[in-house]
Amino acid sequence: MKFLFSAFLLLLVAIGASAQTSVTWSGQAASIVYQHCTPCHRPGEIGPMPFTNYQEASAYASMISFTVQSGYMPPWQPDHNYSPLLGQRVMSQQEIQTIQDWVQQGALRGDPATEPSMPNYPIGSQLGQPDTVISMAQAYLHQGNNQDLYRVFVLPTNLNVAKKIKAIEFRAGNKSIVHHAILGIDVTGQGRQRDSLAPGYGYTQFFGFGFTPTEDNWYGWAPGAAAKYFPANIGKNLPAGADILVQMHYAPTSVAQTDSSSINLFYDRDNQVTRLEQITAISPMDLMNGPFVIPANTVRTFKGRMRVSTDVSLLSIFPHMHLIGKNWKVYAVKPGNDTVNLISIPEWDFNWQGFYYFPRLIKLPANSWIYAEATFDNRASNPNNPNTPPQPMSWGENTTDEMYLCYFGFVPYQAGDENIALSQDDAQNVLKISNKLYPIFPNPAANRVNIGFQLNHAGNIQLQVTDLQGKVVGQVHAGHYEPGQHILPFDCSSLSSGQYLVQLVTNQGSITQKLIKQ
Ligand code: HEC
Structure with a gap:
């Protein structure tokens, strides 16, 4: 009896152990890392090392485990148990445990065939096509002297009428140095004056703008922040002739790097805005x-x-x-x-x-x-x-x-x-964003074309090329995409000359554009 009992125990231990060894990159860890880490840990973003595939993530397995366990990553300063906030970067206890188990068990890959592919992050905008894009007039060179720099840039809007704004999206140009940006609105001309008095593009100012502009906290951005849109009939005012002041914090860097950031503005397209924040x-x-x-x-x-x-x-x-x-x-x-x-x-x-x-x-x-x-x-x-x-x-x-x-x-x-x-x-x-497939460029084409599209929701899509009878002759891509604007290259050199259709299939239907192969 005693023997049987310990055999039974051994069996339990064996089952337990096999259940434990089952945490792998393909099975569980990849989707957690892609959701919580890769938005910042990929090329061009602010995370110092990329986690875009198994090799990259497993090379840092113990540091990943440490930073997640200690709550250092993903960075989120507010206490989420005190109050919920929009877009909070918080992992569940279960997700944290899964990462610990994965690393403890040797950060195994599992079956590559079942590995989820990295989400495709939006290019240009998370929201869709902006009504206007306001960019820095020139690239700014941030010295490689390992010092923080706080610098204000004055961006003229050149608007001769006031606009109501429904959404604001700051697009950091060089995401590996732009650490935060505070936006203000100025119609007094004082920002321009300070810029013209200081050497170089913009002027240096630790916080704020060095004077009280027309509106001094119009918008604030930090890495990982989503675009800011205002709900229902609420919006922001952008006066005629206004300059947008951008107070930029550039993080220390050991090699000189340039940045050229921009701001996407979405107007109040149907005059819904009756209340200003x-x-x-x-x-x-x-x-x-x-x-x-x-x-x-x-x-x-x-x-x-x-x-x-x-x-x-x-x-x-x-x-x-x-x-x-x-x-x-x-x-x-x-x-x-x-x-x-x-x-x-x-x-x-x-x-x-x-x-x-x-x-x-x-x-x-x-x-x-x-x-x-x-x-x-x-x-x-x-x-x-x-x-x-x-x-x-x-x-x-x-x-x-x-x-x-x-x-x-x-x-x-x-x-x-x-x-x-x-x-x-x-x-x-609010922004009435629709799924869109932009005209193919260049068209007619000999080999490589760019296919641009816009999605209003995250989801699985298929992008394919068909002949005029609807027969699929080329797969561009299939997989999960985030909302916003994306561009994908497609090599059409193997197609014979003639007319084709590029087709974007979402769960809301399909949209096509013509493609002419030379
Ligand atoms: C919002 C952007 C952002 C997200 C999301 C994010 N990180 Fe980071 N991570 C950073 C930045 C910026 C640094 C470098 C500065 C620092 O250490 O604070 C960093 C540093 C690190 C480091 C190096 C720490 C060190 O001491 O050198 C590790 C490891 C890391 N992150 C892991 C993760 C993991 C794992 C996740 C997901 C669970 C994650 N990060 C999510 C921005 C992010």
């Missing part, structure tokens, strides 16, 4: 325990508050401090004493900041209070302290000054706002 902020003037001074060798927590005077719907939040900032906690207390958590950033990192959006509009009735608590560590033991030895710090725009600012994007409340969600699908509806 407004920005307000909690600042040192709102402190309950001011003044805003952090003596040398101290840790100080400040608490400020702002009364909400009429019913509002909150869209977004952007806490901002400089280098010795440690953490943020921001919440609202409604008149009945209900607390609404807005954001908690337990470990502030100056390099990852920007607007965070709520998954739904948050209604705050009149006479609610918004509280913002922030801690600063001005001791020598803080490795981010810019002063050695520590100096008293207070409000200012320089690296060696500090800031306490929490911006809020809001609109006056309207009935039904609580039900407005800010999902990616919403953007597709």
Whole structure:
């Protein structure tokens, strides 16, 4: 009996072990890495090494395991247990465990035949074809001196009428150095003036623009951020003749590199926008325990508050401090004493900041209070302290000054706002983006052509070439694609001369374009 029992145990152990060894790249790990890591860890993006296939990922297996286990990767500063935020980069416990198991068991490949292919990331836009693209006038050379650089560029829109904006998409030109961008709007001409006075293209400024422009926090972008679109009848204003100010943070690099970034703007195509997002902020003037001074060798927590005077719907939040900032906690207390958590950033990192959006509009009735608590560590033991030895710090725009600012994007409340969600699908509806197949280029063609298309949803597609009778004569690609614009090359040199159709098949039907083979 005892023998039987231990045999049974052994059998269980054996089953357990075989279940454990079953975690492979092909089976489980690839799709997790492609979803959570590859958006930044691929050529041209900000992740320092690519994870676009088994070889690349398995070479870093133990570092992948370490960074995922510690929560260092994927980077996401806010505490997702405190409040949900749109586009949060958070892995489930199960996904984290699967990665641990994969690495612990030797980071095996599994069966290459069942390996999922890497998703095809959008080119040009995540949303579709923009109404206008505003680009830097020239490429900027970021020196290879291993220093951060904060530089403002002034981009004229050359618009002679005001526009309402439904979506904004910042496109980092050189994604391996652009670490964040804060956009402002200026009709005062002061941005242009500063640019013309400073040597080179743009001017250097640690944070903000060095003056108060017409709108100083129009949009904020950090790596991995999705395009910003406004739900329902909400939008942004772009005044006639405005310049877009782009405050760029270039990350340190050891080799000189150029960047030429651009901004895709999507207009309010059907005049739906009746409400403009407004920005307000909690600042040192709102402190309950001011003044805003952090003596040398101290840790100080400040608490400020702002009364909400009429019913509002909150869209977004952007806490901002400089280098010795440690953490943020921001919440609202409604008149009945209900607390609404807005954001908690337990470990502030100056390099990852920007607007965070709520998954739904948050209604705050009149006479609610918004509280913002922030801690600063001005001791020598803080490795981010810019002063050695520590100096008293207070409000200012320089690296060696500090800031306490929490911006809020809001609109006056309207009935039904609580039900407005800010999902990616919403953007597709709002912008009325359709699936599109662009005319083939060049056409007629002898060998290589470019096939451009736009998708309104992520999904499986087929792109193929048929003869005029509909018989498939060439496969361009089949697989999973993200929403947005994509371009694929196709070599038609093996086709005989004549007319063909390029066909894009999605689950919403098929679209064709003519192709003439020379
Ligand atoms: C939003 C962009 C982004 C995403 C998503 C992302 N990373 Fe990173 N990763 C970075 C950047 C930027 C760095 C380099 C700067 C740093 O270490 O913070 C980095 C660094 C790393 C490093 C090197 C760490 C070191 O100490 O040198 C590893 C390993 C890594 N990432 C793994 C991952 C894994 C695994 C995932 C997915 C679970 C992931 N990353 C997702 C941007 C990203």
